[in-house]
Amino acid sequence: MYTGLQHLHSYIAYLVLLGLIISFLAALAGLFGNRTFSDKDRKLSLLGLIPVHLQWVIGVILYFVSPRGLPNFSGEAMGDSVARLYMLEHPLTMIIAVVLITIGYSRAKRMLGKNAGFKSIAIFYGIGLALILLRIPWISWPGN
Template structure:
């Protein structure tokens, strides 16, 4: 079970990054193009939000079934940078990123029919979330590495 969930979590990360990148670039284009935020743009924001939430749920399950997760939490593990990444840094940073992306989407969906504030909200919050995600991906375990 652990291996299957781990592979799902690893390969779903491609979809997460693609969805976030598409949503982020579209939001930047709308923001700087001074377009009005529409329902179509809100749905484009979902392209980044849904995979992120799905990945988060799978990551939480993986955290509790993994030998590198909660069961390995100790003071000794904090001294090892790889263990600390898997036990603390990766999960905590990803939770912060998911919260920021969710806040960005929630703020944007209230701006339908208004000026470009919805684009601005998605661009800023998704952009910060994307940077956080990219900063704490365990690149040594990246699929194909």
Template structure:
């Protein structure tokens, strides 16, 4: 079961990145097009929100069943960079990224008819995307 969830979590990352990139790119295009934020634009924001939340739930499960997660939490593990990445840095950064995506989407959905929706998604999803990219454990990804 652990291996299956670990692979699901790894491959789901592609959907998260794709969804956040599409939402972010759409918001940038909307901002430069100087048009109002519509319900269709709001739905494109869901392409980043939904996979990020699903990934967070899968990651939370993985955190508690993995030998690298919560069970590894100790002072000695904090001195090891790989252990620290899996038990603290990666989960904390991803939680912050999901919170930023949620805030960006929540603010944008109240701004239908204005330019502010694009700006909200562009800023919050952009910061979240950056955080996701810097804290993915690239060396442990399938295929590496």
């Protein structure tokens, strides 16, 4: 079960990145195109939100069953950069990214009919995407 969850978590990361990039670029296009944020745009921003939340749920499960997650949490592991990445840096940064993306979507859906909805998606999804890219454990990325 652990190996299957680990592979699922690794491959859903591609959907997360694709969905966030599409949502972010669509928000930038709407923002700089001076369009109004419509229900269609709100639904398009779900391409970033839904995979992020799915990935977070799988990640939380993995954190508790993985030998690299919570079971590895100790002062000794803090001295090892790879162990610290898996038990602290990656999960904490991803939680912050998920919260920011969720805030961006929640703010934008209340701004239907205004250009500011695009601004909310662009800012919060952009920061969330940057955080995700910073703390993906590239050493174990599929294909490496």
